[in-house]
Amino acid sequence: MTNRTLALLGRGYLGLILFFLYAPILVMAAMSFNASAFYQLPFSFSTEWYAKLWSNREILSAAGRSVWIACVVTVLATAAGTAASIALFRYDVPGKRVLQVLLFPPIAIPWLITGTAMLIFFFGIGIGRGTPAVIIGHVALALPYVIVVVTARLATFDATLEEAARSLGAGAWTVTMRVTVPWILPGIVAGGLFAFAVSFDQFVVSYFLSEPGDTTLPVLIYTSIRKGFTPEINAISTIIIAVSMGIMVLAARYSNFGGER
Amino acid sequence: MSGNLARKDRTRAALLLAPAYLWLTLAVFLPLSAMAFFSFLSDVPFGDRDWHVTLDNYRAVFESGTYATLLWKSLKLGMTVTALSVLIGFPCAFVLAKVIRGRAREAMFLLVILPFWSNSLVRIFSWAIVLRGNGVLSGLIDAILPWDVRINLMFSPTAIVIGLVHSYLPYVILTSYLALQAIDDSLIEAARSLGARRRTILLRLILPLAAPGIIAGAVLIFVPVVGSFMEPRLLGGRLGTYYGTVIEDQFVAVFNWPLGAALSFVLLAVILTILALASPALRRSQR
Structure with a gap:
């Protein structure tokens, strides 16, 4: 085989991978515009499910809570994370290696373990379940990402x-x-966007820490899926995917995350 | 004078570091310690419940065959998903790093990484829509093949593997890409x-140099997959009982927190062992 055919094959393969990654998301998005409540084809365009979202108080309040929590988490994690990054960069802090290693557990330990451990501890010290517990948990998960991104910029x-x-x-x-x-402002902005994405997309830790009936959007989606699918879930899921992908495109522009340039 | 300044610097450094690390202590390290403590209790120490320190939870984990079987099932799931992701992802990373150049590469790289930063729950849900009986995939295959086929992958181990590979594939592409990019083209x-020959270059040059990146990606996939519970629940249905779902049950359905804590700690021990074994490779990949 010549190098040209190989390169062509490679491109085709990359195309297949992209198809695998995006096809289900596109199908889900398409179905949110399909009139049939049971995902029946043929496809007939309708924005009915999006209209229904507007009158679904449960979903709207969960969406509002998710955005609000993500904003609070972004501010707290970005401020604390940037401060820590500057200290680690500027001062010859004793035990610097240890401090850097301590950033890994929140990323490396499965969220199932971190989330249940938080539930136990927060119950023990009286914070219990609810929005404050979710915020405390999300900030801890977002901090290492902020510190890593800002440190890279520093x-x-x-x-x-x-x-x-x-x-x-x-x-x-x-x-x-x-x-x-x-x-380092571009790094701080990128770190903040990562923090927002970590919180906005977080399911596992929110699932264990939020109060039933007072949940974030991903937790509400999880409990509704287990009861059965409706195109309404497709509609809200499509909106979520669009929002988080938009945020990551922004973050990539502010950091070097998209590779060298 | 200089000692005075150094002390001032030390105070400043401590003040700057304190918020982040106190937060991590409160939200991660103390909870993990509390969980270790809970795993040795006979009942939750809230209210006026009677509790004492015991090894019964660990005895339950190790003596009943159920949990060992489920842990093994989860480890096998982790190995399957990791192997598939590496096999599928490495060639993709190679094309990105060595075949495509310039702005097209940048755009392609972003496209591959993007889904990874979108909501994982929603992506699993999208597979449920595709894989369900009478769903899109079954309709598509029915339309292409002349004979009548009824495919229903939903609620099967295959569905769980597909969903998990889809979720974690970008990890191994990212780490392999970074390792491959560091290989100087003039070496090749x-x-x-x-x-x-091409085969020799791949086996004796590229793979050894990219190995730390591949191993890093594999670890990043294996660890969360072994602890997954949402994916098996949504795509596996009644077959979707894994080690992670059993832990979930202890906390949200059965409310046996001490047993759940013991199960979590056994999982943590397994994962830390794997991380320790992989750490030489991980350290090399950080350079």
Whole structure:
């Protein structure tokens, strides 16, 4: 085989993979515009299921709660994570390696284990289930992502700039806010978008920590799917996928996540 | 004077680090400790329940064959999904890293990674729509093949594997891509000019150099799949009882938290062992 045929085969294979990754999502989206309540073909276009969403108070309030929680998580995780990244970058902190290793458990341990452990502990200390517990859990899951992304951006920052600013008489706060933060801003924005996505898409931890009847959107979808499918779930799922993919396209533009450029 | 400044720096560093690490302590490390404690209790220590310290939960986990069987079933599921993802994902990463160039590569890479950052629950649900009897897949195959076939993959182990591979495939593509991209093209060129065949280049040059990336991807897939419960529930139906779903049941249906904690800790021990075994490769892939 010549190199050209091989390259062509490779492209075809990549196309197949993309088909595998996107086909079910597109089918789900298409079915949310199909009039039939039982996913029957032939397809007839209708926005009925989206209209129904608007009058479904349960879904609307869960969606509102999900967005609100994700915003709070974004602010908290981005602030705490950026502060920690700057400290790890600027100061020769004792035990730096340990601090970096401690970021892995929230990412590496299955959420089933983290989520049930949080449930036990929050019950024990009186926080219990509910929105505050969900927020505490989500921030912990989002923090490592923020720190990793902001630290990656800090690696491109020239530390002598801070020294120059300091030698010109700027205090630590001024140096941070006028020199360091503007430089790493794209990293902070990307980290914040990751935090939003982690929280908005989080199912497992929310599932164990939220109060029945007072849940986030993914938890509500899970419980409704187990009762049976309706195209209404397709409609809300299509909206969720569109939102989270949009956020990730933004995050990729602000970080180097999309590979070298 | 300089000691004074260093102390000031240390205070600043501590203040900057405190929010993040106190938060992780409160929300991750203390809960994991609490869970370890719970796994040795006879009953939940809330209200006026009677409880004492016991090994009964672990005895229940190890002595009844059910949990061992389910753990093995989950480990097998993890191995199947990991092997399939590596086999499917590595060639894809290779095409991305070595065949496609320029802006097209950037766009393709983003397209491959994007689904991974979208809601996993929703993607599993989308497979349920595709795979259900009288669903899209069965209709499609019925339309293509002349004879009458009724395919209903829904609520089968195959459905669970398909859904999980779909969920975790981007991981191994991402890590393999990063490893492959680090391989200098001139190295491949040199091997070729010395007369090495394509097979030799792949087996003796590319695979060894990309191995840390492949192993990292495999671990990133294996660990969450062994602990999965939502995917088996939604795509496996009544056949979808795995180790993860049993843990879920202890917390949301049976309310035997101490047993659930013991089951979780056994799973954690298995996973930590696997991570420890893979850590030399993982460390190399970080460079």
